[in-house]
Every structure is written in C-alpha cells, then in structure tokens.
Amino acid sequence: MMGRSPLKPGRGWLSLAFWIVASLITLFPIYWMFVVSAKSRVELFGAPNFIIRSFFVENYTATLSNPTFQRYMLNSIIVATSNALLVTTLALLATYALSRYRLVGKENIFFWTITNRMAPPAVFLLPLFLLFTQTFTIGSFSLYDTRIGLVLLYCVFNLPFAIWTLRGIIDAIPRELDEQAMVDGCNTWQVLTGVIFPLAKPGLAVTAILTWVFAWNEYLFAATLTSVNARTITTGLAEFVTVTGTNWGQMAATATLTLVPALVFLGLVQQHIVAGLTFGAVKE
C-alpha cells in the first residue's frame, strides 16, 4: 500500500486537527460579529462573552426600520439585480458572437475584455467622478448619484467575468444544434432563446449569482459616485464607523445583513467562485 504521500498512522489525525483549527479561525470573526449583533450595549461591556444567552433583536429592528437604511438596502437590491440581469444577457450575446461567428480580431477582443477587470479601481475614481458629474449629462440629468450609473459602471468588471465564464460553456454546446435550427428557418434570436439558452441555463445561473454578489459587495465606486439617492448597503456600513462610532451592536447587525446573500448563495456557487476570481485561469 504505497500511495503518493504514504500516511503514517496518526498523520491523518494531524491533518484533520489542522483543518479543524483552520475552519475555526475562518469562522471565528464572522461568529463574533454575529455575537456582537445579538447583544445590547450593556452586555458588550466587560470581558468578551462568546455565548448568546438572549437575542437582543433591537439591533436588527433599529437597522431595518431606519428609512435611510431601507433605501440603501433597496438600492443595493435594485443595482445588483439589474446588473446581474444586464450582464448575463449581454454576456450571452457577446459570447455567442465570439464562439460562433468569424469576426476579425475576436480573440484579441476576448482578451481585451479581461484587462478591464485587472486595473486598480482607485486609478479610475477621478476620471469616473469627472465623467459622471460633468460629461455624461443630458440637461440637468447626470449619471452621478443614480442607480443606472452604478449598474452601467459595474458592467466594467462583471462583463469580462461573465464572458470568460460563459465562453467555455457556449463553446461546449455542439454547433450542429444551432446550425440545424437555422436550416429549419429559425432566426438568430430564436436560436439564442430556443437552443442556446436552455442548454446554457446552469452556467448562466451561476454567472448571474456571482455577478450579483460582486455588485452587492462593491464599495469604492458606490462611495465615490453616489451621495444621497443611490447609496448602497456597503456604503451604509462604512458610514457606521464615522457617523455613530460606538454603536457596535447595530454596526454588527448591519454587517450581518450585508453578509446574508453570501451565506445563502455559498452552497450554490462555491465550485465556481475560484474560477471566477482567477479570471477562469483555474477550473476545479
């Protein structure tokens, strides 16, 4: 019995012990945040206590009933959902074109899309701020502090991700299927909706979910390019530190609420998130 790495008895237990410790370290900060969110100011005073005896709901109700926070939450949901739908739709069209049509320089275009995702966002804050406030305006309407502005901007880092994720999926669908449909007299739109869409559904779902999470998590652009109307939940969370300074229970509750989508979607997309974060360089 000689495996690749021969296990001496006891070695396996050591690995297990390491992984248990690693998992505890991973979970601990999140657990502590949850503990703080479930306690009143008085309970938080003194030595740290890791057990939740009675759940202090006021931290959550105070946050959820705050009109400002409600607006931030609604903005985040609208921006993330619109962005996910827009990005998935556009990426499906683009990937189909890149996969099936003989276009000049299409591989260069494919690679160029990803460079949009690599640049440091801080570098583009200044030009984007100026473009949003001064250049992209129609009359008195400007993209600054609008949800549509954020939705369009988030496409810059989400579209490349979606295109790189979907490319392999669309390429894997046999060409014969859509060619047959075309022979049968379907137009491009009918082929896309009738043939490609049903077959690519699982991949599209994963793309949409991860796009949604990336948009939901974004902070820097939202903080710079909105002021009142289009602020999102992440900017609201950051405001907690500066505005109310010491109300840790409420801040923890808000942070926990920010975390909920990640927890909900974790099981569904965990196999794909690594490919997503490495520009598709790594497939599990």
Next chain:
Amino acid sequence: MRSQTTGWLLLAPTLVILLVFGLGPFIYVLVVGFTNWNSFAADPTAHFAGVQNFRRLVFDDPFLHSLWLTFGFTFFAVLSEIVLGYFLAQLLMRDLPFKGFFRTIHTLPLMVAPIAVGATWRLLTVPGLGPLPYYLDRWLGIDLRIGTFADQAFIATVIMDVWHWTPLVTLTLLAAISSLPKEPFEQAQIDGANRAQVFWYVTLPLLKPAILATVFIRVMDALRTVDEVWMLTGGGPAAATRYVGLHIWRVVFPKTDYGYGAAMSLLTLYVTIVLCWLMYVALVARRELPRSE
C-alpha cells in the same frame, strides 16, 4: 451562412459599455494627467503642463511613503497566503473526513464583501470590545491598540488580508495539485528521494505555473486593497496603513487638484504593471531548477 454583421451586432452592446466606462476613463486620466487642471485654482481651466505633475510626484513624500507601504503589505500578505495556502492544499489531498465541509467553510471569506471583512476585523480588534485585545493582554501581556501603534495596525491589515484571501490560494493550488501526474512521484520514491528532495525537485517545478498564476492574481489584488483597510484602520494611525489606493481616494481626490491626481493614478497603474513585469522576468525567465535524473 452566418453574417458578420449579426455577430458584430451581438457584440456591440458589450463593446460600447466597455469602451465608454472602461477605456474611456483610462484615456481621460491619460489626458488629464498632463494638464494643470485644478477647479479651485485661480484659473480653473485645463492647460497642457507636460510632465510637470510627474516631476512633482517624485518629491511627494506622502505618496512615496504610501507606495512603499503598499509594497510591504503586498509582500507579507501574499507570501503568507502562498505558504499557508500550499500547506492547507496539501493537507486536503490526504484522506480526510468532512473534506467537502471544510472546503465550503474555507470558501466563505471569498464571498464576503470586503467592507464587511473590515467590519468583522474591527469588531475583533476594538479595545474594550474585541476579544483579541482582551486575551492578548491577559495571556501574553501584549497591549493591542491598532488605533495607536503603527506596527500593530500594519500587521493587523496583513492578517486580515491573509484571512480573506488564503482560501483562494488553497483552492487554486488544490486544483493544480489534484491534476499533477503520478509518475514523477513514483519515480522519485523508487530513487529513494526524501521528502524535502521530492518537494524541491519534483513538486515545486511541476506546480510552478499554477503558483505563478496565483501569485500574479494575488499581487494585483493586494496592490489595490482599499475597502477592508479603510474599514479596519481608516488608513491610520497617522498614515501607517494608508496604502496607495486609499491615498489617492482620501487625500488626493478631495483636493480637486485633478491634473495632479490623474498623474498619480497613472503612475500607480504604471508601477503596478512594471512590478508584475519584473516579477514575471524574475520568476519565469530564471534558470530552470535542476531536475532529478
């Protein structure tokens, strides 16, 4: 059979959005970086200023300091993540119960919003509330106050980054290790190589492409870290954790000195590219490691 026009039409919306919101700002910053545009100056219009902004940058101590800090942060964070991630990935290759469960837990930090990561670590480290200052003081007599001590703040941001991103390295390297061929390892065992030799002469060369790809992705990400650090330390104490993204965003941006800010952004982008290129030359073009016969 398929018309090219249809193909371009399908691609058009994507290209338009990326050109307007991706390439557009880049060209914009490129142009503004060479002007003296300052909306609060006596003459608030933009004029071509040559390389004047860049000449100023070379003597801008706070900027150079933040650039230097960013390199230090990136170096320590990425190095720890690679070592730790490799170790965890190797452990996950063994026969381990609850493997899937561990992996799921390990994926969690990757899904959490960076701003929420900063919030959790702030809750851990705030004196009088967080368990870290409390137990470090009780057990080891360490006075943890990241709002006061610059070194502690720096280390805290590094540890936070390691917590957040080691899972990515683990899962990336795990994928690479699982797809390694078996034969070189069997051969090495027959030849009587010890563990260190197998690691150095077989595993490492075979994993080099995967490790390199991971290092590049992590370095690019670490260089642009803003959200978490802003939430944890606010760039302080003083400017001890004001990394370059934070510096541009919090110090230069509010000053309306657009020309200078743009030049700084450009230089940051340039430094990022040069650093990645240097790493590529140093790591890839290096003499190949000798292999065992």
